[in-house]
Amino acid sequence: GQQxxxxxxxxxxxxxxxxxMNCTSSSIFNTWLWYKQDPGEGPxxxxxxxxxxxxxxxxxxxxxxxxxRKDSFLNISASIPSDVGIYFCAGQLSDYKLSFxxxxxxxxxx
Amino acid sequence: xxxxxxxxxxLVKRTGEKVFLExxxxxDHENMFWYRQDPGLGLRLIYFSYDVKMKEKGDIPxxxxxxxxxxxxxxxxxxxxxxxxxxxxxxxxxHPGQLYGYTFGSGTRLTVV
Numbered sequence: 366g367q368q369x370x371x372x373x374x375x376x377x378x379x380x381x382x383x384x385x386m387n388c389t390s391s392s393i394f395n396t397w398l399w400y401k402q403d404p405g406e407g408p409x410x411x412x413x414x415x416x417x418x419x420x421x422x423x424x425x426x427x428x429x430x431x432x433x434r435k436d437s438f439l440n441i442s443a444s445i446p447s448d449v450g451i452y453f454c455a456g457q458l459s460d461y462k463l464s465f466x467x468x469x470x471x472x473x474x475x
Numbered sequence: 476x477x478x479x480x481x482x483x484x485x486l487v488k489r490t491g492e493k494v495f496l497e498x499x500x501x502x503d504h505e506n507m508f509w510y511r512q513d514p515g516l517g518l519r520l521i522y523f524s525y526d527v528k529m530k531e532k533g534d535i536p537x538x539x540x541x542x543x544x545x546x547x548x549x550x551x552x553x554x555x556x557x558x559x560x561x562x563x564x565x566x567x568x569x570h571p572g573q574l575y576g577y578t579f580g581s582g583t584r585l586t587v588v
Contacts, residue, residue, distance in 0.1 A: 369517075371517075374515070396576075398576040400576070400579075405484075405581070405582075406581050406582070407479070407565055407567075407579030407580050407581050407582050408518075408565070408579050409579070410576050410577075410578075413576060453517065453518065455576060457576065462508075462520065462523065462533075463576060463577060465510075465517045465518040465519075466517055467515055467516060467517035468517050
């Protein structure tokens with residue numbers, strides 16, 4: 366399947382910080398999705414993006430669908446401790462399959 | 476609350492055993508998927524099914540098979556478990572044309588010793 370490059374691989378957050386992560390691909394996608402996985406659970410959908418250039422918010426989360434349709438970013442504003450987890454980007458071409466990034470692991474800075 | 480249910484959260488099996496991982500969804504979804512998740516590698520597609528008795532290989536099907544006898548149930552089979560199949564296994568489902576991606580189960584952490 367198509368390979369998505371997600372960065373950073375990991376990050377430390379301090380409560381109140383804004384954080385950002387992004388995903389790039391050599392392929393064009395029709396839909397970009399961002400998921401979050403809490404420890405011991407399956408990924409849960411956070412935001413879905415359907416049009417190039419689209420900017421969508423869900424509470425403190427904001428994501429954008431890149432103009433080239435080959436990239437997307439996710440911002441988290443005013444981090445709180447429950448933001449820790451693994452964030453995955455995913456690109457969708459067809460009805461059947463998603464291609465996933467390797468994930469960004471967010472942990473709290475001690 | 477609609478859901479995807481994986482029958483076991485944790486499994487420990489011996490090398491060479493035949494292992495069945497079960498997944499059931501109650502959303503009447505046509506599409507079902509099995510992924511494995513490994514640190515640094517993200518989610519890799521093993522097999523998927525877009526209808527009863529239909530199956531397609533994903534990116535890493537070697538060492539696995541699947542069964543979909545009923546719409547709501549999709550089983551992943553490890554014919555002869557090996558230690559390199561120790562991983563987190565995630566089942567997911569979706570509806571054709573659904574613009575909201577997949578709904579995932581909570582995962583099964585399999586350890587092969």
